[in-house]
Amino acid sequence: MSKQIETEFVQAVMPTYNRFPITLVKGQGSKVWDQQGTEYLDFTSGIATCNLGHRPPAVQQAIMAQLDLLWHCSNFYHIPSQEQLAQCLVSQSCFDQVFFGNSGAEANEAAIKLVRRYAQKVKQTNQIEIVTFQQSFHGRTLATLSATGQEKLKDGFGPQLPGFRYLTYNNLSELDDLAQLKPIAVMLELVQGEGGVIPADQKWVDKLVAICHQHDILIIVDEVQTGMGRTGKLFAYQQYNFEPDVITVAKGLGSGFPIGAVLAKANVAQALSPGTHGSTFGGNPIATTAGLATLEQLTAPSFFSQLQKRVTYFWTALDQLSKQSDIIKMIRGQGFLIGIEIEGQVIDYVNRAREHYHFLMLPTGPDVIRLLPPLTASEAELDHAIEILRQLFVS
Ligand SMILES: Cc1ncc(COP(=O)(O)O)c(C=O)c1O
CATH class of the missing domain: 3.90.1150.10 (Aspartate Aminotransferase, domain 1)
Known part of the structure; x- marks a missing residue:
């Protein structure tokens, strides 16, 4: 391919990314190779996505087998790998039910809809406020951008979706104001990844959880980056000794194959009923097969x-x-x-x-x-x- 054509191709893509000047064409384990055959040690893992390294053999085999059977099936029919993956996620966590989408933003979007509907239909309140934190990152859709506590990312995309308030991450005294805001939920990362790799202090989390329990405020943990083993446990909340009401995962769940999920406790999940939420590709056979094979590796003894x-x-x-x-x-x-x-x-x-x-x-x-080394790095x-x-x- 000539340089000329390559430049034309590059110009055909909207300029949303600053790219480094290499083109990666192959990956295996912790290594990737560029077009010239140069080998790199990859400690980015596709931004915490290829947690088992590139092309983990068991996941690749499972996807290949599914490719020979059925690629897509609408959610009008049962999808065995979707149901098995949901069961597997539930058995490895404190949650009861799962909804599948295709990305982290889509999972967070679903979580926001879920807690709003729970507030309106189950608790029968007209409060809509969700408290999130400065420097947080929850995605690029309008709702998840509104949830995100970084003003620079919102420039030119206003108006934001109403219903979000931002407190200072790890600030104990600001939590004293939380109950007065009468939020339906708080949403947080337990390590702020995009915000500069900032772990939540245990004391701050303890206080936040105590206030939420006392005032019947739901807790959503965004585990899109921290989940699937990244912090040393399957989910980061398992490091902090509490049970959230809802978590969201994506990135590492499919070992690089696009998938996202919301996990919720039964009392919250009951707010949804047939027709209230959905996604054409959400929970499709290939993505959930990749997820299941990934989870099997992560939960090996x-x-x-x-x-x-x-x-x-x-x-x-x-x-x-x-x-x-x-x-x-x-x-x-x-x-x-x-x-x-x-x-x-x-x-x-x-x-x-x-x-x-x-x-x-x-x-x-x-x-x-x-x-972000692969969890399998030697x-x-x-x-x-x-x-x-x-x-x-x-x-
Ligand atoms: C904590 C967190 N939430 C949400 C997202 C958005 O995920 P996606 O890019 O898959 O929409 C990201 C992506 O970096 C993230 O780190």
């Missing part, structure tokens, strides 16, 4: 104990590195959702890592680097990453 060992190994090495570096200001996060706050321009380090060391990492804002790959980070940050 020793998966999380093995992961925990590698997480501890990597964090220990990162902590040592941080002590030796004048550039690293702070390392934070949970499991394999890691933010490195640095002195200097993040984008320069991201570019240098890619160009000189063939190592892929992501910027999150001007001063935070996000590392000790040798983690060592290799640490060596590159040493070259970058320890002079």
Whole structure:
């Protein structure tokens, strides 16, 4: 393909993304290859999506087998893989029922509709307020953008959907005002991913949960980025010792195949009935087959104990590195959702890592680097990453 035609192709795509100047054409495990055959160690995992690495064999086999049977089937009929995946998600969590969509934003959109309908039809109140938090990210649709607590993302897209209030994340004293706002729900990430990899403080979560329980306010946890093992447990809420009413997942659920889901407790899920919500592609046979095969891997007996060992190994090495570096200001996060706050321009380090060391990492804002290793990364790959980070940050 000539350069000329490639440029024309690029220009045919709306300019919503700033792209790095490489084209990835193949992936396997923690590695990806570009058009020229150069190999990269990928610690971005498609932004926390390829949690089992690229093309995990068991998921690939399951998808291939389903491709030979049935690709699409409308939700007018039973879809066995959808029902099995729902059952599997329910058995691994504190929830009772699942709705499937195709992305994180769509899952959050459904969660917002669900709590509104619960408030109106079950609780019979006309309150609509949902409290979310500054620096949060919940998606790019109008409702999820309205839920998002980052003004810069809303520029030019007004007016926003009414019914959202924003409090300061991890701020204990602001929670004293929560009940007065009379919200029907709060919606939060337990590690703010796009907002700079900021984990929620346990004390703050404890207080938030206590207030919500006392005042009958629903809790929605957006696990689109934190879910499917990313933080070291299947779901991040399982690290914080409480049971949300609703969670949303997407990204890692299909190992890279598009899928999203809302998981809810029975009392909330009962607000929906046939015809109240739906999605043509939601829960389709291929996506849910991918989800089921992914979940089977994640719930294998020793998966999380093995992961925990590698997480501890990597964090220990990162902590040592941080002590030796004048550039690293702070390392934070949970499991394999890691933010490195640095002195200097993040984008320069991201570019240098890619160009000189063939190592892929992501910027999150001007001063935070996000590392999202596949949960399956080997000790040798983690060592290799640490060596590159040493070259970058320890002079
Ligand atoms: C926490 C969170 N919620 C929602 C979304 C939106 O997901 P999607 O891009 O699949 O719509 C993202 C995407 O990065 C996310 O990190």
